[in-house]
Amino acid sequence: MKALSLVKDERDAQVWRALFNQQDVALLVAADEADLVRLCQSEKPDIAIVDMGCMEQPSLTIKSLRTMHIRQRIPYITLLTNAVQKKVLANCIRYAHDVITKPCIDSVCKLKLSQAMLINKLRLRIARQRHREQEIASELEHYQLAEEILDTIAEPCRQHYSNIKHYFRPASKLSGDILLVEQLPHAHQYLFMGDITGHGLAASIASLPITQCFTEAVNQGLSMDEIVVSLNNLVCDQLPDNVFCAATIIELNHQDRRLRIWNGGQPDVLIWRQKAHCLQSLPSNSCSLGLTKSQISTQWGEVKLDDYDRVYLFTDGLVEAKNLQNKQFGRTRLDTYLKACDDMDERFDRICMALSQFTDGAEPTDDITFLEILPELPTEY
Incomplete structure (x- = not known):
């Protein structure tokens, strides 16, 4: 003083x-x-x-x-x-x-x-306090502008498809999780679910070139291997060294119910087998995009789906979500809910409700994306 x-x-x-x-x-x-x-x-x-x-x-x-x-x-x-x-x-x-x-x-x-x-x-x-209020107001303006730009660019890839249910909860106003869907002729559907390092504005901005690269690669008719290489090169070359993207890419052929999966650093892809009444787990088979340029694995898995099977994808924010007692939702709890529900049409909604009840009142620490995919052709097509 x-x-x-x-x-x-x-x-x-x-x-x-x-x-x-x-x-x-x-x-x-x-x-x-x-x-x-x-x-x-x-x-x-x-x-x-x-x-x-x-x-x-x-x-x-x-x-x-x-x-x-x-x-x-x-x-x-x-x-x-x-x-x-x-x-x-x-x-x-x-x-x-x-x-x-x-x-x-x-x-x-x-x-x-x-x-x-x-x-x-x-x-x-x-x-x-007044200075902080001004900073917050300015920050909100930046977030709103960024949100408008992101929505404008990514909106074509966020169309609703009747064979996909999704739950999305960002940790802040903007998210580092990405969900992109491209429906092609001849009953082929491509889906990209990504989890960029961190969350908020910085992670959201990093999603822009990834969105553009995936969309262009799919519409140019590139193979799954080529899509993975293109995305990995982009993250390595155009984004900061400390930015990575755990990602799951799937190609779903609705006609023969064939599912191809590339999983780089994401949690296991889960498939509910209705006939066998069991849960199949497909682990990650590569590292995240952007970790290495020369040693990225383009190996993908392929499975055949039956009519009433369900495919579940989720980012790590789902199983790591915490309640007020600082306990995680966890993979075991998720598997239990997937196996316990007999009504296929209600299974996804019940899990989302259970997650909301579990985390009620707790501050979110990470973005959450959770998907249920049906093998059938979307009604829009």
Whole structure:
């Protein structure tokens, strides 16, 4: 804290010096009226002790002290006066915060200084709060703009398909999880589910080139191997070194119910086999996109689906979701719900409801994406 003083009487000045020294307040002493204004403008003190007897134009001087930093914090102005200066004081009091009658009494000045310091702390707290509110408002504007840009670019890949159910819960306003679907002629459906390092604005921005690359690769008719290589090269070459993307890419042929799966660093892909009434687990067979350019595995698995089978994809945010007791939802709990529900049409919704109830009231720590895919051709096609 910093104080500025212009005091005529040496005894009064000594009282204030002692008090400021006790409170560890840095003291600037003005030589005259002009020096007072100059120091107030350059040093921006928190408190100003001004003796009315030291000024030729007290009203103008005090007004200038009060208004020169109107957009910043202004000093807490205390006037020292005596009975002879009452008429002059009447013109100055509206620009000051407090008045002390001379001669200065140690106990009174100590009380006034404590009051000034307390008020100054409150003003600083309010100023910080207002600054934070401005930062939040600016941040929200940036998020809204980013959200509009992301939606515009990714919207063509977010169309609703009757054979896909999805649950999505971001950890913040913007997400690092990506869900892209491309439906091609001849009953072929491509799906990309990605989980970019981190979450929020930075992760969402990283999703833009990935979205564009996947869409172009699928529509150009590239094979699964070529799609993986293209995406991995993009993450390695165009995104920062500390950004990776765990991803699952699937190609679903609706006609012969054939499912091809490439899983790079994501949780197991789960398939509910209705006829056998069991859960099949297909683990990751590669590292995440962007970890290595030369050793990325393009190996993919292939399975045959029956009409009533269901495929489940999810990011790690699902099994790592925590409740108020800091316990995770967990893979075991997910498997239990998948096996326990006999109604195929309600299984996905019940799991989503169980997850919401489990995490109710807890602060989300990661983005969550959860999908159920049916082998049938979407009704839109």
